[in-house]
Structures are given as C-alpha cells and as structure tokens.
Amino acid sequence: MRLAGLGSHAQKEDVMNKASQISRGDKSRNARLGRLRQLVPTTSAIVGIDLADAKQMVVVCDHDSRVLARKTFRVRAWDLGVALDWAAAKAARAGFAGVTVACEPTGHRWRILSQLAEQRDMAFVCVQPLISAWARRGEDLTTDKTDEKDAVVIARLTAQLRCYVPEVVDETWGRLRHLGTRRERLLTELTAHVQQMRDLLECVWPTSLEAANYPFRSRTWMATMQVILERDGADFARTKRLGLARLEKLVRKEVLRWGAEKPTLRITRNLFAALDDEAGVLTHRPGALERVGFVLDDFFHARRRRVDVEERMTAVLEELGVKDLAGSIPGLSSIAVAAILAETGDPRRFTSARALVKHAGLAPRERSSGTFVGRTKVTGQGRPGLRLAAWRGVWATVQHNPVHAARYEHLTHREHNRLKPTQAQAAVAAALLRQLHAVIVTGRPWDAEVATHGMRRRAQQVAA
Incomplete structure (x- = not known):
C-alpha cells in the first residue's frame, strides 16, 4: 500500500491499522505499551x-x-x-x-x-x-x-513491560480515599453490632424484634430500647411501673439524639406490650440484655461517626467540583458517588470507561476456543471495594433511575439468554461505572438519551 500521499504520521498509522485489521483492544494495548516504554x-x-x-x-x-x-x-x-x-x-x-x-x-x-x-x-x-x-x-x-x-x-x-504506572494522588483525592476507607470500616462495625444485637435478642427477647418491620433501621425502636436498657437497666418491672405515657415522653426526647424529629409511637407501644412476653431463655435475659445495652451504645457512637465521615466525603466532592456532575445521575446519592470515587481515585486516569469497569472486576470474561464457547462470567478481579461500592449504588438506581430500571427489566425478562437478578445487577453496576466515568471526564451532566442509545445516535440526531 502506498502511503506517500498521506500528510501526517497519524493518518498513515490509521490507514495501516485499517489495512491490518487491528482491533480496538489491540490499539489500547499498543498505546499502553508505548506509555510504559x-x-x-x-x-x-x-x-x-x-x-x-x-x-x-x-x-x-x-x-x-x-x-x-x-x-x-x-x-x-x-x-x-x-x-x-x-x-x-x-x-x-x-x-x-x-x-x-x-x-x-x-x-x-x-x-x-x-x-x-x-x-x-x-x-x-x-x-x-x-x-x-x-x-x-x-x-x-x-x-x-x-x-x-x-x-x-x-x-x-x-x-518485559509487565508492569503498570501507579496512580498519582494529590492531597484532595488522597483524603477522599482515606475517608472512604474509614467509612467502610464503620459500616463493617455497624453491621457487626446489628448482627450481635439480633442474635442476643432472638435468644432472650425475640418479641422485641417484632415491634417494628425493620427494627435496626427504626430510630424509634432504637430510642425505646435505649430507654428500657439504659434508664431501667433492662428491669422490665420498673419500665411497667413507669407506664406507657411516661415512656412515650422519654422516647420523644431520646429520639432526637438519634436524628428523628418525632417518634413512631406505634413501635413504642409494641415494645411496651412485649414486656409481658416470656418467650426466650429467661435465665440469660438479664446478662444478655445488659450486653445489648453495651452494643446499642457502641452502635449509636459508630453511627454518629459514620455520619460525620459521610459529611466530610460530600464536602470533598464539592471541593473536587464533581458533586453536581455525579449527582445528575438519578438514584445515585452524593455519598454513593463519594464511596465509588474513594475506590477509583480520579476517573480521568483511566484511558476508557471499560478500563474502569475492568478495574472493578465487572467486565465480562470470555471463554472460547475453536468451536467451544464457554459460559461468560465477570472477571471478579480488580478492587473488591470498588465492586461493592458500585453494587450498593445499583440498589437505588434500579428503583429511581428509569434507564437502569428498564435495562434491569430487559435483562431479567428477555426471551433469549435471560439473566438472573444478581447477574443483571452486575451488568447494571458496570453500566453505572461507565456513565459515572463519562460525566466526570467530559464534564457534561448525565443524559438519559445518551445513557440509553449512546453518543452515536445523539450525533445522528444533531446532524439531522
């Protein structure tokens, strides 16, 4: 092929790539090797x-x-x-x-x-x-x-160039990483506290867990338990003598410490009625409830520290100038964005959105040889923390983001190659990372049309 008539080296290289049928993956790998060289x-x-x-x-x-x-x-x-x-x-x-x-x-x-x-x-x-x-x-x-x-x-x-260039972190992105690590540790601690309280109460006072649909998410349930276990020392007889009206008055004050404006008194009444229930191992009840009181206090302070860390992470997003861009994705909260970016670092360091998805271990892994085609799964490599942060973000976007909800519905209900719910969630999580990368790198808010059909269709519409 004659290349003398071409003006620039880039044009010559483009023609050579087309002639040799170099794939997009080959181009990306060649560019990476060039940077490493x-x-x-x-x-x-x-x-x-x-x-x-x-x-x-x-x-x-x-x-x-x-x-x-x-x-x-x-x-x-x-x-x-x-x-x-x-x-x-x-x-x-x-x-x-x-x-x-x-x-x-x-x-x-x-x-x-x-x-x-x-x-x-x-x-x-x-x-x-x-x-x-x-x-x-x-x-x-x-x-x-x-x-x-x-x-x-x-x-x-x-x-052999089997190495990589480590991330260059500035002070702001470095601080976000440390805050994300701190938040993750507090979430683990909070989960451990909930599991411990659940195990203890199921043993000695199982009826208390039925007072609310989701007791450990209810601030009224937590405040009422705090009054019963701390003020009365888990002495049910003393709480009964206190009476329901005075208990509700104390709960109204206690629930303010838990961040609620007013309690759901139905839950308080259910717990007061559960004081007469003798289900559970009664011999262990005094000691176990004392432990629940200790764990509940630890849960309260860990929860307050988590809120403080999340406020700091949100402030860092504003300092980086990405809060409004990332917040344009429906269903994705600022703290969910901060948790993802704390794991990825600056998304601009990735050469493509697919590179970010591979970094999370959510890219599909192909298994084929000759006429054999194996089952495709995600790689599962990369940063587990990033994979978990993206997975958590999916739960809200599937409910409040129409594009992600439609994609999830399609993947789980299509006739051919129907995915299981967890597989579809992984696919939506990968799409979420790609879209987050796009809005931050381009500096443009999230667009439902582009998220659904891609930039090529948008360009065709603009040209028309």
Whole structure:
C-alpha cells in the first residue's frame, strides 16, 4: 500500500491499522505499551527492589535480566534514598543513561519509594504481586521464595513491560480515599453490632424484634430500647411501673439524639406490650440484655461517626467540583458517588470507561476456543471495594433511575439468554461505572438519551 500521499504520521498509522485489521483492544494495548516504554526505555537500567520492613534487597539489571549489581540495605523505606543513589551510580558505570525503579505495591512502603524516585527524577513503576508469584514459579518450577530472587523477578517483569504506572494522588483525592476507607470500616462495625444485637435478642427477647418491620433501621425502636436498657437497666418491672405515657415522653426526647424529629409511637407501644412476653431463655435475659445495652451504645457512637465521615466525603466532592456532575445521575446519592470515587481515585486516569469497569472486576470474561464457547462470567478481579461500592449504588438506581430500571427489566425478562437478578445487577453496576466515568471526564451532566442509545445516535440526531 502506498502511503506517500498521506500528510501526517497519524493518518498513515490509521490507514495501516485499517489495512491490518487491528482491533480496538489491540490499539489500547499498543498505546499502553508505548506509555510504559517511555518509562522503561532501553537506555535505562532497571532497579528491582523487594521491599520489607527493615531489610531492602536492591538489584540493578539490564533488559535481559542480567544482574549488574546487587546489595542489601538494612534501612527503613524512608531511608532508601541512599539505595537509589547507589543504583544510579552502578547504572551509569555500566553505560546506562538513567534508571527505572520498580517494586511491588506492598503496604505503604511503595508510596515512600515513589516519592524518593520522583525527587531524583527517576521513572517509577509497579509490578502486581500476583504476576510476580506466577513468574516466580516459572523461573525454575519450584516454590522457592527469597528476597534476592524476588528482586530479580520484579526487574525481569519490568523489562518485559509487565508492569503498570501507579496512580498519582494529590492531597484532595488522597483524603477522599482515606475517608472512604474509614467509612467502610464503620459500616463493617455497624453491621457487626446489628448482627450481635439480633442474635442476643432472638435468644432472650425475640418479641422485641417484632415491634417494628425493620427494627435496626427504626430510630424509634432504637430510642425505646435505649430507654428500657439504659434508664431501667433492662428491669422490665420498673419500665411497667413507669407506664406507657411516661415512656412515650422519654422516647420523644431520646429520639432526637438519634436524628428523628418525632417518634413512631406505634413501635413504642409494641415494645411496651412485649414486656409481658416470656418467650426466650429467661435465665440469660438479664446478662444478655445488659450486653445489648453495651452494643446499642457502641452502635449509636459508630453511627454518629459514620455520619460525620459521610459529611466530610460530600464536602470533598464539592471541593473536587464533581458533586453536581455525579449527582445528575438519578438514584445515585452524593455519598454513593463519594464511596465509588474513594475506590477509583480520579476517573480521568483511566484511558476508557471499560478500563474502569475492568478495574472493578465487572467486565465480562470470555471463554472460547475453536468451536467451544464457554459460559461468560465477570472477571471478579480488580478492587473488591470498588465492586461493592458500585453494587450498593445499583440498589437505588434500579428503583429511581428509569434507564437502569428498564435495562434491569430487559435483562431479567428477555426471551433469549435471560439473566438472573444478581447477574443483571452486575451488568447494571458496570453500566453505572461507565456513565459515572463519562460525566466526570467530559464534564457534561448525565443524559438519559445518551445513557440509553449512546453518543452515536445523539450525533445522528444533531446532524439531522
């Protein structure tokens, strides 16, 4: 094919891609390898570092994995600057123009190493520990694992461009990540408190759980239990002597602490009536109810801390300027957006929306060979926290977002290849991540028409 008449290199490359039938995946992979080659040029040596607490193994290798220098530094991660200076001197002596630093992203130490490399204008990449484990087995078909071997494996994988560029986090995005981690821990703590209270009450006072449809979501139920367990010390006789009218008066005051303006007195009356019920293990009732009182107090304080963290996360969204954009998606609350972005970081760092979906482990995994076509599932790789945050966001959008509701209905009721509810929710979660990526990257609010039919149809409508 003659390419002399084409004006630019981009035009020539486009024609060559069409002629050779390069797929979109091939183009994406070629672009990623090109970006990595800029960080791992053949003119630079590779410094593989196996990070630990007080012992750091450093090797300097060429691109054929030949070790040029090796040394053990018994220092902490923040003192590795001397190791980088030593590696740079060894690389220069071997005739290399610079070095590329590589390590596994273990704990927090890789962040310190990244900062030290940046201060010295050294390129920095990371190697996934899972890939290192597979490569270690392929090294000599044994399960040997030493710091010396690991450092060489890291350098070899980097030379093969089987590495990635870690996220560059600024102060604001970094704060959102830490707040998201804090919120997730509080949610786990709250769930544990609810399970413990449920188990105890089912054992000694099961009727109390029937006082409300969803007792642990009811602030009136919580406030009434707080009065019974804290003021009266779970002495039902004392609560009976108090009387229903005075109990309701105390609950009206207590429910304000739980964030409600007024109580649902029907629930309070049901709990008061349940005081006469003797179902459950009565011998354990005093001690178990005392424990419930302790757990209920812990639940109250953990819930208040969670609300505080969520308010801080919402404020960070406003600081980043993405709250209104992300909030344009019907059914997706600000805190749901904050929880997702706390796991993804800045969505602009992903080259495409599909890359973000793959990062969450929600991309479909194809299994086919020859005439065999296997069952397609999601990969399940990536960040489990991001997958969970997207999954939680789906529950509200399926109910309040007409586009997502229609998609879920179609996937679960179509005649051919009908999906189970959980499979359809995973598909909607992936669509939610793609749309969130689009509104933040483009800076345009969510559009139901584009979300349903895509940009190509919108462009055709505008042209018409």
